[in-house]
Amino acid sequence: DAMVIQNPRYQVTQFGKPVTLSCSQTLNHNVMYWYQQKSSQAPKLLFHYYDKDFNNEADTPDNFQSRRPNTSFCFLDIRSPGLGDAAMYLCATRQGVQEKLFFGSGTQLSVL
């Protein structure tokens, strides 16, 4: 009954090779977030969509892009992954002004 689904669970890519992480939701929530979480660090917000409106955090590198083709799906594109981009990437959703974020299980990205 997973409501926020992230695929794949583990992703290995090569240095500089573009990679896409995906997130889908069955909740029909209008807000979708991407967080980056490095080991023993706080999850860090990269960007989010409020419906189709994209909000990028000021310190998110240009190397990170996102697409939301419809309500259910959101993608994180890393154009040229570096070793420092190895992390857990978490997708989350929220509906309107509700306070509860629903998180997926994350995608653990390794960069070789």
Place this chain on the structure above:
Amino acid sequence: GEDVEQSLFLSVREGDSSVINCTYTDSSSTYLYWYKQEPGAGLQLLTYIFSNMDMKQDQRLTVLLNKKDKHLSLRIADTQTGDSAIYFCAERRRSRSGGYNKLIFGAGTRLAVHP
């Protein structure tokens, strides 16, 4: 600073109470949260408190808020092995542009419960 700070590790005996502490930075934060992350799973909201409250209780969980000191705590009564997880504190903060709210997380406290 701009960080939400938590101690990284807490070990308690089964049946004892656990207290996880957090300090946050924005005195205007309206909501503060506790999330739980079990191995291999995403973060799950445990509870949240509105800034005009100083305490909230929900079954075994008690949240205390000290706005003056910007200190938030989570007490788990009768801690069980199933409570072993990472607990994240978060504050809701207005973006610099002022256009939206976002959650700022601490680095998480790993709670280990032993017999």
